[in-house]
Amino acid sequence: MKIHEYQAKELYRKYGVPAPEGSVAFTPDEARAVAEKLGGYPVVVKAQIHAGGRGKGGGVKLAKSLEEVGTLAGEIIGMNLVTHQTGPQGQTVRKVLVEQGLNIAKELYLSILPDRATATNVIMASEAGGMDIEAVAADTPEKIIKVHVDPLLGIQGYHCRQVAFGLNIPVAAMKEFTKLLANLYKLFVQTDCSLVEINPLVLTADDRVIALDAKVDIDSNALYRHKEILEYRDTDEEDPLEVEASEYNLNYINLGGGGKCRRRDGGERVPHHPQRPQRQRHPDQHFRRHPALRRAGPGRGGSGQESGSESTRGGAHGRHQRGSGPAHPGRIGPEPDHRQEPEGRGPENSGDRRIVSPFCFLALMGEREQKYN
Amino acid sequence: MSIFVDNNTRLLVQGITGREGQFHTRQCIEYGTNVVAGVTPGKGGQKMDDVPVFNCVAEARAKAGANCAMIFVPPPFAADAIMEAADAGVELIVCITEGIPVMDMMKVKNYIKNKPVRLIGPNCPGIITPGECKVGIMPGPTHKPGGPIGVVSRSGTLTYEVVHQLTQQGIGQTTCLGIGGDPVNGTNFIDCLEAFQADDDTTGIVMVGEIGGDAEEKAAAFIKENVTKPVVGFIAGLTAPPGRRMGHAGAIVSGGSGTAQGKIDAMKACGIHVCENLGTLGELCASVF
Ligand SMILES: Nc1ncnc2c1ncn2[C@@H]1O[C@H](COP(=O)(O)OP(=O)(O)O)[C@@H](O)[C@H]1O
Ligand SMILES: [Mg+2]
Numbered sequence: 001m002k003i004h005e006y007q008a009k010e011l012y013r014k015y016g017v018p019a020p021e022g023s024v025a026f027t028p029d030e031a032r033a034v035a036e037k038l039g040g041y042p043v044v045v046k047a048q049i050h051a052g053g054r055g056k057g058g059g060v061k062l063a064k065s066l067e068e069v070g071t072l073a074g075e076i077i078g079m080n081l082v083t084h085q086t087g088p089q090g091q092t093v094r095k096v097l098v099e100q101g102l103n104i105a106k107e108l109y110l111s112i113l114p115d116r117a118t119a120t121n122v123i124m125a126s127e128a129g130g131m132d133i134e135a136v137a138a139d140t141p142e143k144i145i146k147v148h149v150d151p152l153l154g155i156q157g158y159h160c161r162q163v164a165f166g167l168n169i170p171v172a173a174m175k176e177f178t179k180l181l182a183n184l185y186k187l188f189v190q191t192d193c194s195l196v197e198i199n200p201l202v203l204t205a206d207d208r209v210i211a212l213d214a215k216v217d218i219d220s221n222a223l224y225r226h227k228e229i230l231e232y233r234d235t236d237e238e239d240p241l242e243v244e245a246s247e248y249n250l251n252y253i254n255l256g257g258g259g260k261c262r263r264r265d266g267g268e269r270v271p272h273h274p275q276r277p278q279r280q281r282h283p284d285q286h287f288r289r290h291p292a293l294r295r296a297g298p299g300r301g302g303s304g305q306e307s308g309s310e311s312t313r314g315g316a317h318g319r320h321q322r323g324s325g326p327a328h329p330g331r332i333g334p335e336p337d338h339r340q341e342p343e344g345r346g347p348e349n350s351g352d353r354r355i356v357s358p359f360c361f362l363a364l365m366g367e368r369e370q371k372y373n
Numbered sequence: 374m375s376i377f378v379d380n381n382t383r384l385l386v387q388g389i390t391g392r393e394g395q396f397h398t399r400q401c402i403e404y405g406t407n408v409v410a411g412v413t414p415g416k417g418g419q420k421m422d423d424v425p426v427f428n429c430v431a432e433a434r435a436k437a438g439a440n441c442a443m444i445f446v447p448p449p450f451a452a453d454a455i456m457e458a459a460d461a462g463v464e465l466i467v468c469i470t471e472g473i474p475v476m477d478m479m480k481v482k483n484y485i486k487n488k489p490v491r492l493i494g495p496n497c498p499g500i501i502t503p504g505e506c507k508v509g510i511m512p513g514p515t516h517k518p519g520g521p522i523g524v525v526s527r528s529g530t531l532t533y534e535v536v537h538q539l540t541q542q543g544i545g546q547t548t549c550l551g552i553g554g555d556p557v558n559g560t561n562f563i564d565c566l567e568a569f570q571a572d573d574d575t576t577g578i579v580m581v582g583e584i585g586g587d588a589e590e591k592a593a594a595f596i597k598e599n600v601t602k603p604v605v606g607f608i609a610g611l612t613a614p615p616g617r618r619m620g621h622a623g624a625i626v627s628g629g630s631g632t633a634q635g636k637i638d639a640m641k642a643c644g645i646h647v648c649e650n651l652g653t654l655g656e657l658c659a660s661v662f
Contacts, residue, residue, distance in 0.1 A: 114475050116556040116586050119482035151479040192476050222474035224449060 001218045002050040003232040006097040008196075008214035015187040017180055017198075019211045022099025024048065031073035034098040035066055042101030045072045047093040050237040052199075052215065053083030055131050059093065062101055069098065084134075094236055102210060107200030108167055109133050109144070110181070112188045120148040121188065123181070125163050129200040155185040172207040180209055191229060192222030375502035375548040376523065376568040376575075377465060377491065378441065382506045385410045385439035385463065387430065387446055387454045389421045394445035397469075397510050398424065401443075404507040410437035430454075430461040443499065443508050444468040451495060452477035459490045466559070467508045468495035478557040485559070492559025493550060498529035500550035509551070511536075517545035522662060523569035524549035525562060526581035527588070531609055531651070535579055538655030544662060547575045554583070562592035570600050577603045577662040579654075580645070582636055584610035589636040597643035603661050606645040607654060608633045 009019040021038055025031035035043045047059030054060050059081045063069040073096050082090035109129035115122040126144045128136045136143050145166040149155050160178035169177045180201075188196045197215040204210065218229055235243045384401065388394040389411025398421065402408050410433040411421050417428030427433035430442065442463045446454040451470040458466045473495050485492060493500055499509015504518025512533055517540040524539070524546055526532040532551050539546060547569075552560050562580060569575045578600070582589035589608065596604055611633040640647050646661050648654045 114479060114556065117588075119479045119557050121479070150483060151476070152483045189476060192474050194475060219475050221448060221472045222476065225474075 001220050001223060001229070001233060002237070003216055003218070003229070004048045004050065004095075004097075004234065004237075005046065005214050006048055006095075007232045008216040009097075009211070011187060011191065011216060012184075012211055012214055015190075016183040017187065017211055018176075018209065019214060020044075020100040020102055022097055024095050025073060025098050026095045027077065028070040028073040031096060031098045032066055032070045035063070035069040038098070038100055040100070041065060043069055044097075044099050044101045045069060045076060046097040046099070047076050047079070047081050048095045048097055049081055049086070049091045049093055050234070051081075051083050051085035051091060052213075053085050053131075054081060057081050057083035057086075059083070073098070091237070102202060102212065103205050104200075104202045104212075105205045106203040107212075108203065109136075109199045110163075110184070110201045111195065111197035111199070112185060112193070113195045113197075115148065118148060120150055121185070123147045123149065123159065123163055123185070125167050127167055133199055149185065151189075154189070155182055169209075170203070170207055173203060173209055176207075177209050180211075187216075191216075191226055192219045193217060194219045374572050374574040375505065376565070376572050377493070377548065377550070378500050378502050378506045378508055380407075380505050382441050382465075382508065383407050383409045383437070383439045384506075384508055385412060385430065385433050385437065385442045385458075386424070387412045387442055387444045387458065389413055389424065389426060389445070390416055390419070391445055391447075393469075395421060397443075397445065398422075400510075400513070401507050404501075404513040405504075406506050406508060409439050410434075430457045430463065434461045434463060439463065441465040441467065441508060444470055444495075446470060448472040448474070452481050455481050455492060455495075456484055459485045459488050459492075463490065465491050465493070467493045467497070467499050468553075468559075469497065469499060469510060470494075471496040471555075473555065475555070475557055478555060482557055482559070491564075494553040494555075494558060496555040497551040497553030497558070498532060500548065502548045503546050511549070511551075515540060516549065517543075519545040520547040520574045521545065521576040522579060522658070523547050523565070523572065523575040523577070524579045524581070525565040525569070526551050526579075527554055527562075527583050528581055528609055529554070531581050531583075531607075534651065535581055535607070535654055539579070539658055542655045542659045544655075544658055547572060556586065562588050563595045566592060566595055566600055566604075570602060575602065577605070577658075579605045579607075579658065582606065582608045582640075584608070584633050584636070585631050587631065590639040593636075593640045593643040593645060596645060604645045605648060605654070605658050605661055606637075606640045607648045607651060608636045608640070609651075611637075611649070 006022070006024040009022070012019045023034045025034050031045060041064050043063045045061050045063055047054050049059070059076060061072045061076065063072050076093055076096050079093050080090040081093050082088065107130040109124070109126040111124045112121055113124070124144055124146050126133065126136060128143050145163065147159050147162050149159055157178070160181045163181060164174055164177050184196055187193070193216055195215065195217040198211045198213060200212050202210050202212045218226065223230055384406055386394055386398045386408060389398055390413040398408055398411065408424050411424050411426040412428070412430050412433050413426055414428050416426050417432070419426045425437065427436065433439055440463065442458040442465070444451060444454050444458070444466065448470055451468060451473045455466055455468055478495065497509070498511045499507070501507040501509060501511055501513065501516060503516035507513050515533055515537050522539060522544055524532060524535055526535065529551050532549060536546060536549055550565065552558055552562065552565065562582070566578065566580070569578050580592065637647050637649070646657060648657045
């Protein structure tokens, strides 16, 4: 589950990870009220959406006066923010974080995430933090240091020092940095994060280290033991179809254009006889039985239109496809999108969908009582 | 022959009295699996059909002589159940449960690292040696006993589809297993490939991967160096849009790897017969094997 930067910063403060003073605001008036309390300029107004890259997309602005805070908040709230993480259709901004502007000496990168291959938690850090970290990772991966922490052992002093020296943290900021990292690790483990990321983590001119940005993703499988985190869920940021599906405990991912879902097998789901869906039932029938899925149905006239009107991530993609003609009767899922995948996968791939998808739908519908032999 | 389970498997079911546990235990027994015990804390002394139920794994193992555990415990308690079985000395643990927190699985994985135990799963359909032993939730009758093909998969339902097509082509299986779809799991592709390579009755292998991580790339490299038997591969998720459900730090860890196309290319480069249309996998296998 994703949460907003302002919520992540709340968590950071709770765990002793320094973040700038600030508060969320839903209107320009509220933004001004927050700025007045901060008592000093510059103040930064930051769009709150579940995606990064806001700085480059124009969603992070510096205000030098109270008046400017109001103006900028007015511009940002309601804007459709397009970043490399939102996809081309962008995301509507509904709130902003108004916080202290800091005097940045250096921007660092710091994150913790589980490393599936080694079953350890890996701390990643780089001196080349800031808005171009993706390029750093792609072009000069050696500039990113990695320190693995055994989850049974937990973080030790030497882990923190290894990262600190790797980042060339000045001696004066050393103690504060290692404390920050240890606290961040604690937050990561205790709230079952699948990612904590600070980009940038800034060094100020007076040798303080502060989390200017804050990203926290939570392992949804662990939410049952974090009721307080569940309060942070913001369904405005999620795909409406996915929200609706989740109300029925369905694991559904809208891939845009037509209906498709992630398989939901293994676990305690009961498998089904492979022949059944192909021979006895058209998979579309399963759509009809559930409103959420029905609307996501593969390109069927009016119902398709409905799912195209929302601001789903694959919206543009979907509209394009729906224009391309009637549904292919034997096909589940969207027509292959030749714009997105220029190499073009044509009919040779339809067999894949025809056979795989019915299982998805069956498993998804949770028809567990069906006998399979 | 086969890998990991056979006629000598003596199965213990953790969570045997729950709805899923009960249902699938009966299915396994019906298939011919020797189910010797069940464990449900607090229900020791009872019976599930003819299977004696114990309060803990150590007791079940001591009294019933189980050498394999199948876990149907709900996610909040599943990691604990795996560690209990490992601590009791059970040699093979098959965890079916889906939805275990990653943090829990990381601890489990490190806990069992130096123990003489093999974990299959979690979030997997289990393992079956057709005609001998089924430890899991797969549809038994779809399988054809007698070999000679081994099937290993990260997916559950896709495994059934693959097996179904093999059977339709008249190709039997030695052992079929799902290694599970979770980011942190026990047995990986390479463990299975190694075992299939060493199994005299297995003459070919089908490997079904999916997007995310780099297990398929590593397996492909392993195959190139160590596997002399023909391998047919399939990767699910060719049509998944890049970027969905991938945090940007995650993208840093794996660089460009994790996409279906990347995996397919890696597999092809290592001499694996990659099937790009699941509907024709059976035919491809018939021509390769
Ligand atoms: N409180 C702040 N004071 C000064 N500069 C800031 C502040 N917050 C953000 N910035 C600047 O804006 C850039 C982008 O902000 P950030 O929170 O990282 O958003 P995103 O990662 O979505 O682009 C930062 O790299 C930093 O240079
Ligand atoms: Mg940032």
